Amino acid sequence: MAFSPCRPAVTRRAALRTTARLLVAAAALTACGGNASPPAAASTSAAPQTATSSAAGSAAATSPVATAAASTSAAASASAATTSAIASVALTSSSAGPAATPTPAAKSASGAVTTIVYGQTWDPGEGPYIKTWMERFNTKYAGQVKVDQGDQGDSNKVAALAASDTLPDILAVGSTVVQSWIPRGWVKNMQPYIDQDKTFDIADFTPPSLFAYRQRGSLYGLPFDEGPLLLWYNLDMFDAAGVKYPDESWTFDDVLNAAVKLTKVQGQDKVFGMASIPGSPFTPSQYTMVAPFGGGWVNDVEDQTVVDAPGTIQGMQWWLDLLIKNKAVPTADEAKTIQLWPFFAQRAAMGITGTWSASQAAQIGKFRYDVSHYPKGPKGRITGANGSGLTISKNTKAPDASWLFISNFLSKEGQAELFASNGRGSPARASAWALFEKSPSAMPSAKIILPILQSYAKHEQPIGQRAADMQRVVGPLWQNVLKGSMNVSDFASQAKGLVAPMLADNRLNL
Numbered sequence: 211m212a213f214s215p216c217r218p219a220v221t222r223r224a225a226l227r228t229t230a231r232l233l234v235a236a237a238a239l240t241a242c243g244g245n246a247s248p249p250a251a252a253s254t255s256a257a258p259q260t261a262t263s264s265a266a267g268s269a270a271a272t273s274p275v276a277t278a279a280a281s282t283s284a285a286a287s288a289s290a291a292t293t294s295a296i297a298s299v300a301l302t303s304s305s306a307g308p309a310a311t312p313t314p315a316a317k318s319a320s321g322a323v324t325t326i327v328y329g330q331t332w333d334p335g336e337g338p339y340i341k342t343w344m345e346r347f348n349t350k351y352a353g354q355v356k357v358d359q360g361d362q363g364d365s366n367k368v369a370a371l372a373a374s375d376t377l378p379d380i381l382a383v384g385s386t387v388v389q390s391w392i393p394r395g396w397v398k399n400m401q402p403y404i405d406q407d408k409t410f411d412i413a414d415f416t417p418p419s420l421f422a423y424r425q426r427g428s429l430y431g432l433p434f435d436e437g438p439l440l441l442w443y444n445l446d447m448f449d450a451a452g453v454k455y456p457d458e459s460w461t462f463d464d465v466l467n468a469a470v471k472l473t474k475v476q477g478q479d480k481v482f483g484m485a486s487i488p489g490s491p492f493t494p495s496q497y498t499m500v501a502p503f504g505g506g507w508v509n510d511v512e513d514q515t516v517v518d519a520p521g522t523i524q525g526m527q528w529w530l531d532l533l534i535k536n537k538a539v540p541t542a543d544e545a546k547t548i549q550l551w552p553f554f555a556q557r558a559a560m561g562i563t564g565t566w567s568a569s570q571a572a573q574i575g576k577f578r579y580d581v582s583h584y585p586k587g588p589k590g591r592i593t594g595a596n597g598s599g600l601t602i603s604k605n606t607k608a609p610d611a612s613w614l615f616i617s618n619f620l621s622k623e624g625q626a627e628l629f630a631s632n633g634r635g636s637p638a639r640a641s642a643w644a645l646f647e648k649s650p651s652a653m654p655s656a657k658i659i660l661p662i663l664q665s666y667a668k669h670e671q672p673i674g675q676r677a678a679d680m681q682r683v684v685g686p687l688w689q690n691v692l693k694g695s696m697n698v699s700d701f702a703s704q705a706k707g708l709v710a711p712m713l714a715d716n717r718l719n720l
Contacts, residue, residue: 329362329378436597437565437636485561500525502587674716
C-alpha cells in the first residue's frame with residue numbers, strides 16, 4: 211500500500227510509506243507508488259508515491275513507484291480447511307519458531323487469553339474493513355487469542371521501540387526498507403511457519419511480491435500488496451489531439467512522440483505530455499527509469515553500481531530530454547502550481563504510477579482514463595513493482611498467535627476481501643486479482659496487470675541497508691542535473707565515486 215503527498219489526505223499507507231521513506235531516504239522526493247506512498251519533498255503535485263522517496267529530490271514533478279491500498283467488500287469467511295489448519299498452530303509464548311508438533315490453538319498455560327498487538331494504523335477509508343476483519347478474528351478465536359490495534363508510528367518511533375524492546379507483536383513494513391530491518395534483528399524469520407502451514411499456499415503470491423522479504427533463503431515478512439508501474443493515459447486528451455491510444459506495441463519512441471504532441475498551452479494552464487519523471491538515481495526506481503535502456507543503479511545483489519553504464523546514461527538522458535529539451539514534464543516550479551499529481555489534475559495526458567493509484571483515480575472520477583503496458587525500451591520491456599507487508603517483531607512473546615493472525619489476514623479469503631474486491635489495493639496473491647478486475651476501481655484494461663506481474667515486472671531496487679545513504683549523497687548532484695548545470699556523464703562519474711564505499715555493506719543476501 212502506499213500514500214502520497216499529493217493526495218487530499220494522508221492515508222494509512224501514507225503513514226506506513228512515511229515510515230519506510232524515512233528509513234530508506236534521508237529526505238524525500240521521487241518515485242514509487244501506491245495507495246500509501248511516502249510524501250515527496252519537492253512538490254505537492256508529485257505522483258502517488260511509495261516508500262521509495264529519497265533525498266534525491268527531483269526538480270521536476272516526481273512519480274510513484276510502488277504500493278497498494280487495502281480494500282474490501284462482502285465478508286467472505288475463511289474456508290473450513292484453512293480455518294482448521296490455521297487453528298492447529300500452537301499459541302505459545304515462546305519466541306522461537308513454531309512448535310515442532312503443532313497443537314490446537316488454546317489459552318496460555320495460565321488460562322489467560324493470548325493478546326497480541328498489530329502495530330499498523332489504517333486510514334479512514336480502509337479502517338472500517340480492517341476493523342471488521344479484526345473483530346471477526348477475535349470472535350472466531352474468542353477465549354484463545356485476541357488482537358488489539360496499536361500504533362507503530364514512523365521510522366523514528368519504530369527505532370525507539372526496537373531500542374527499548376517494546377515493539378508491537380506485528381509490524382507493517384514497506385518493501386523498500388525491510389532489508390534494513392532484518393539485519394538489525396527487529397523481525398523474526400517466518401519461514402518455519404510458512405513451511406509448516408501447508409494450506410497457506412505461498413506459491414499463490416506473485417513473483418515480485420516476495421523478493422524484498424527474503425534473506426539467506428528465508429522469508430522475514432510477507433506482502434499484503436504488490437503492484438506494477440504502468441503507463442496511465444487520459445482518453446479525452448488523446449482523442450482531442452488525435453493521438454492513438456497506447457498499446458502493447460508502444461516503445462519509448464512512441465511515448466516521446468505522443469508526449470510532445472500532447473504538450474500544449476490551454477489558456478493560462480499548460481497541459482503536459484507526461485506528469486512526472488518516475489524516479490531518481492538510487493531510489494527504488496531502476497527498473498522503471500533506466501532498465502528498459504539496459505541500465506540500472508546497482509546490480510542484482512546491490513554490491514556494485516552500474517550508474518555509469520551506457521544504458522543507465524541513455525535512460526537518464528531520455529527522461530531529462532523529456533523535461534528540459536521537450537518541456538513535456540512539469541518543472542518543480544510548474545508542479546507547485548498544481549494541487550494534485552498532474553495526471554489526476556488533468557494537467558498531463560500521461561503518467562507513470564502503480565496500480566495502487568486505482569482507488570484514488572476512481573474517487574477523482576472526473577475524466578476517462580486507462581492503463582497500458584509499460585513501453586518497450588531499446589533493451590526490452592521491464593517495469594518496477596512495489597508494495598508493503600507484515601512482519602513478526604523480535605519482541606513478541608506470542609509468535610504463534612502472531613502467525614495465526616497474519617495467516618488469516620494474508621489468506622486467500624483475506625486478500626480477496628481486504629485488498630481486491632473494492633479495488634482499494636494491489637493484492638499480493640495472484641488469486642485475488644480476478645476480483646480486483648471486477649471492482650469499482652478497476653481500470654478498463656485491468657486484466658493486463660496480473661500477466662505483467664507474472665512476466666516482466668520486477669520488484670524495484672535498490673532496497674539494501676545503505677540505499678538511503680546512497681540516495682542522500684547523490685541527491686544534490688542530481689538536482690544539478692535537473693537544473694541543467696551538470697551533464698549526465700559527469701553525474702554518473704561522481705555518483706559512482708560517492709556510493710562505492712557503501713556497496714559492500716549494501717549486498718543483498720537473498
